[in-house]
Amino acid sequence: MKINNNFNRWIWLLFIVFLILGLINQSFGLLAIICMISPIAAGFFKGRIWCGRYCPRGSFYDQVLARVGKEGRRIPPLLKRAWFRWAVFVSLMAFMAYNLFRAEKTLAGVGAVFYTMVVMTTFIGTVLGYFFSPRSWCKICPMGTIAVLAQRGVKEPITLDSERCISCGKCARFCPMEIPVHSFKEDGKVLDPDCLKCGVCIKSCPVKALHFGTGRKNAA
CATH class of the missing domain: 3.30.70.20 (Alpha-Beta Plaits)
Structure with a gap:
């Protein structure tokens, strides 16, 4: 059964636009910061509602990736383990920090780092979603992990x-x-x-x- 709310139905198109714009000018990669901050900010008030309703990449998994592959795909047990979730978080944040340190200190240079992070994690998420559950990536998404901490329990x-x-x-x-x-x-x-x-x-x-x-x- 697909997630079916008004934003989730179409907002994946913005994700495709972002990927295209990033190819034209990598300064657009800075837009990724919005989708990094938003789930955490929302987490303080309503938990992971951003991930389920407003995340463009989450919408892509729900509305596009869910339509391909076998029915009844499940999330790999490894992705449900807390230690693995935090290992992914530390690894990706360290990778991003290292590349930001090395990047040219311009809008395009910094934007390229964020754009690369989005493309890389989307590729991983798409592979996981094709062979396993479409939302497999959301179990280990670094921003989702921080959103869980931000809510300090379960909000609404x-x-x-x-x-x-x-x-x-x-x-x-x-x-x-x-x-x-x-x-x-x-x-x-x-x-x-x-x-x-x-x-x-x-x-x-x-x-x-x-x-x-x-x-x-x-x-x-």
Whole structure:
């Protein structure tokens, strides 16, 4: 089941425009800073909602990459391990810092570093998404990792109505991050910090037990 909100449906086109502009003039690579800061800033208020709804590359994975490859692809277990997540974070940040240090101190020089980082990580994410779950990269995305820390818990979690929930597990099967949503039945809220607030679990629930906020309504 695809993520299906208004921004996520089309914002991947901006990602393609960014890649084209970066080929023309690498100063445009500086635009990547927006997508580095935004998930962290949003994390302080609403958790990883940027990743699930507004991230152009995440939209590309949902709307394009999800359409190719086999059905039922899963996230590799290694990517779910905290130590591996942090190893990726440290490695990529060190790689970026080293290249920024060596780069020509001009808009084009610095922009080229950010553009290269985007292209490199997108290639890795696309390969992972083709052979495994389309959102595999999001488990180890450095900015997503910091967003998890920024929220200091779970901000504005999806609410689970324990009286309605029948523990069928359908929500977990469709979750792009493979979160066992129904396991939070007793808590009444989906407390996994990697929840993208994408609404897929809400749409997949056959008894309408999941919803945003306190009202009983489906995601738009």
